[in-house]
Amino acid sequence: MTVLTVPMAEASPASISRRARVLRRLRRNPLAVVSFVVLALAAVVALLSPWIAPYSVQQTDFAHTFSPPGTPGHVLGTDDLGRDVLSRIMLGARASLQVALLAVATSLIIGVPLGLAAGYFRAWDAVLSRFTDLLLAFPFLIMAVGLAAIRGASLTNAAVAIGIAQIPGVIRVVRSDTLRLKSLDFVAAAVVDGASDLWVLARHILPNATSVILVQATVAIPAAILGEAVLSFLGLGIQPPAPSLGTMLATAQQFAARAPWAAVLPGVVIMGLALAFNVFGDALRDALDPKGDR
Numbered sequence: 001m002t003v004l005t006v007p008m009a010e011a012s013p014a015s016i017s018r019r020a021r022v023l024r025r026l027r028r029n030p031l032a033v034v035s036f037v038v039l040a041l042a043a044v045v046a047l048l049s050p051w052i053a054p055y056s057v058q059q060t061d062f063a064h065t066f067s068p069p070g071t072p073g074h075v076l077g078t079d080d081l082g083r084d085v086l087s088r089i090m091l092g093a094r095a096s097l098q099v100a101l102l103a104v105a106t107s108l109i110i111g112v113p114l115g116l117a118a119g120y121f122r123a124w125d126a127v128l129s130r131f132t133d134l135l136l137a138f139p140f141l142i143m144a145v146g147l148a149a150i151r152g153a154s155l156t157n158a159a160v161a162i163g164i165a166q167i168p169g170v171i172r173v174v175r176s177d178t179l180r181l182k183s184l185d186f187v188a189a190a191v192v193d194g195a196s197d198l199w200v201l202a203r204h205i206l207p208n209a210t211s212v213i214l215v216q217a218t219v220a221i222p223a224a225i226l227g228e229a230v231l232s233f234l235g236l237g238i239q240p241p242a243p244s245l246g247t248m249l250a251t252a253q254q255f256a257a258r259a260p261w262a263a264v265l266p267g268v269v270i271m272g273l274a275l276a277f278n279v280f281g282d283a284l285r286d287a288l289d290p291k292g293d294r
Contacts, residue, residue, distance in 0.1 A: 021287075022284075022287045022288055025286070025287035026283060026284070026287050029283045029286070029287070031279050031283060032279070032280060032283030032284070032287070034279075035275075035276040035277075035279040035280040035283070036280055038272065038276040039273075039276050039277065039280060042093060042097070042273060042276070043097070045090055045093065045094075046090070046093050046094035046097045046098075047094070049090040049091050049093070049094045050091070050094075052090070053084075053086075053087040053090050053091060054073075054074075054075075054084055054086060054087050055083070055084040055087045056087070057083065057084075057087055057088050057091050057241070057242075057243045058083070058241050059083060059084070060081045060082045060083055061078065061082030061083075062081070062082050063082070064078055064082050065078060065079070065080055065081065065082045066078060066079070066080065066255070066258060066259040066262075067082075068259075068261065069085075069261050069265075074086070076089065076261065076265055077259070077261050077262070079248075079251065079252065079255075079259070079262050080251065080252075080255055080259070080262070085248075085261070085262060085265060087243075088243040088248060089243075089245070089248070089265060089266060089269055091242075091243040092243040092244050092245040092247075092248055092266065092269075093245065093269055093273065095155060095228075095238050095242065095243065095244050095245075096225050096228050096229065096244070096245055096270070096273065097225070097273075098155065098159070099155060099158055099159045099162065099224060099225075099228040099237070099238075100162075100221045100222075100224035100225045100228065101221070102156070102159035102160075102163065103158075103159045103160075103162035103163035103166060103220075103224040103227070103228075104163065104166070104217050104220045104221055104224055105163070106159065106160060106163025106164065106166075106167075107163045107164070107166035107167045107169075107170045107220060108170060108213065108216075108217060110163075110164075110167050110170075111166070111167040111168075111169075111170025111171045111174065112170060112174050112206075112213060114128055114167075114171050114174075115170060115171040115172070115173065115174025115175045115178060116174060116175075116178050116201050116205065116206065116209075118132075118171060118174075118175040118178070119174065119175040119176070119177070119178025119179045119182060120178055120182055120197065120200075120201060120205065121197075125175070128171060128175070129175070132168045132171045132172055132175075135167070135168040136168045136169075136172070140165050140166070140169075140223065140227070141165075141227060141230055143164075143165040144161045144162045144164075144165040144227050144230075144231065145161075145230070145231065145234065145236060147160070147161035147164055147165065148161040148162075148231050148236040148237065149236055153231075153235060153236050153237060153238075153239050154237075154238070154239065155237070155238050155242075158227075158228055158231045158232070158236065158237040158238065159224075159228075161231070162224045162227040162228065162231070163224075165227070166220050166223065166224065169216070169220070170213075170216060170220070173212060173213075173216045174209060174212070174213065174216075177209045177212045178205055178209060181204070181205045181208050181209060182205065186204060187200060187204050187205065190203075190204055211288040214284065214288075215281060215284055215285045215288065218277055218278075218280060218281030218284055219277075219278070219281045221277045222273065222274035222275075222277040222278050222281075225270060225273050225274050225277070226270065226274055228244070228245075228246060229244075229245050229246035229249065229270050230246065231246065232244040232245070232246025232247045232250070233246040233247070233249050233250045234246075234250075235250070245266040245267075245269060245270050248262070248263075248266040249263055249266050249267060252266070
């Protein structure tokens with residue numbers, strides 16, 4: 001009992017100290033700060049875009065098609081139907097983030113329990129690991145495109161397809177960390193003390209695997225953003241007239257010579273969001289690394 005009471009007594013101060021240490025490391029990393037600011041601004045714009053967008057995304061002006069960026073009233077110009085590019089990018093970014101968050105939530109809800117089971121139970125590991133290896137044999141985008149084609153084109157179906165395609169990666173990461181945690185002394189002490197498997201997983205392994213899961217989520221979000229863009233570009237994601245960065249690219253490619261900004265600007269937003277998430281994910285992984293204590 002003495003062994004178990006020590007981590008319980010130290011849980012609250014230790015967790016507060018660790019959070020402070022992680023925040024301090026992130027603040028010291030300029031790239032982490034810049035990427036966080038970019039993501040925070042993107043989140044605010046996406047959340048408020050239905051109210052702060054200059055125009056309705058379906059409002060057309062055939063007298064001012066292909067207006068270049070800097071045109072009075074249209075900061076980023078207009079597209080082939082005279083629709084405001086800035087308004088459509090704002091709503092398209094909102095849709096991309098919605099799909100990304102839904103997809104990652106789906107992959108975590110399914111993948112985390114399966115990864116815990118695979119890492120903790122030897123019998124489950126044999127089945128789940130082989131199943132995961134089979135799914136990983138298919139490229140992520142190929143699997144997402146196939147699932148989206150089967151389910152039909154919509155925002156929800158695109159999110160579910162991308163989420164399912166990301167489950168194998170989540171299972172592998174969580175399984176690996178569960179195997180590591182399972183071999184540590186505090187888990188062995190809990191088992192010797194008579195704790196049930198469910199109690200060990202819920203109170204000892206899962207809380208200590210949260211850092212790995214969080215980093216995996218930050219890595220999965222940019223992949224989901226790119227996946228949504230690809231699906232929408234192929235006509236398997238969000239359907240017009242609803243705005244999407246992928247559909248904007250698909251529409252603009254046929255007018256690339258006449259209005260290159262209509263294709264470049266959505267691509268820059270996709271690249272910026274994916275890069276910001278990747279950079280922040282790398283910084284968060286470094287900040288959560290206990291080996292980096294100084």
